[in-house]
Amino acid sequence: MVICYGIWYGISTSSAIVSASIILSYLNENNRPYSTQDVFGNLQKQHGFGKTAVVKVMEMLASQGKITEKVYGKQKIYFPDQSQFTDVSDSELKNLDNQISELNSKSQSVQQNCRQLETELKELNSSMTTEELISETEQLKKECKSYQERLQKIKLASNHVTPEEKEKVSLDFGDVPPLPPLGCLISSVPLPWSSG
Template sequence: MSKSKESPAAAVVILKYLNDQNRPYSAQDIFGNLQREHGFGKTAAVKALEQLAQDGKIKEKVYGKQKIYFADQSQFAAIGEAELKTLDSQTCDLSDKFQNVQQSCRQMEAELKELNNSMTTQEISVEIAALNEECSSHQERLKKIKSATNHVAPEDKEKVYNERKQYVKEWRKRKRMAADLIDAVLDGYPKSRKQFFEEVGIETDEDHKVTIPDL
């Protein structure tokens, strides 16, 4: 649509929109609400609103730097007090219904999200089959262990425990000796313990996250 034809076309659309909605809007509101459907630009919307106001087809109010446009109320029939009360009552009823529907929508959205995050029936079937296979494998392994005849003899087990205890004691002893020797060197060393370790190339149990086991 050419620029010359855009404003008149926009004026027709905007006049109908303001009369149908019968509520105040800024030029930006009008442009935002109608642009996508009708395709006219913001400049055309502003010009159309100004022309409609000049022609007396809509009303214009200025609030600071902003202009607000709304339908000419003289075209609408006067509403009596009883009718206003009826409309207020209907508004309250519709508001309650809207809140109830909105709450139901939230609950359904939460349920839908939970379902979307859950496994499908096919996925559950595959998972069950895999777990059954794994369980059977473990049961077979346990059965073989229980039926094995080559268990470790008590004396061999005791020998292993004693050797472990001896090695742990030796580990503690050697670590203590190394610590004493390092402390003696550091008494006359001008730098920090960390720098000394780096220069000499000492690696500690802590560097490798190793802890001496209990006896």
């Protein structure tokens, strides 16, 4: 019967059989309503179905009674035949609700852990590697050695100003006013301490 419908709907028979089998098992596994666009979007990457082929196969499965088709305005919704599934008792539903609650709690915990690990990863990626730290340490040691050599040369120089000489100069020239601003010199403005 699939072969006849496959030819009638314009799909090659082998393609129709494979597509129908995959789409039917997908609908039965998920047991929820889907539009043709949903099925196409969910299976296209994995199986390479074209949208037209998905529409034709779903119409074919609905006409065979393997899935149910409901029309809401211009939208068609398809879902598996519910008679193939066993009835679920209230206790089983409560058990399933408890499992869902536990899984949601675990999921939130895993997501929080994932966020913490991502933050830690960002911190580690932004910090220096061991090689970079070694290189920077070597560079700083070289700079420190260079500064020490300069300091040693300055200490060994014979033209140091002793604290006594510094104090004597300060006492001798303590009343000298500061140098005038450069503008006064350039514009020939008389200096404030000059006479006239």
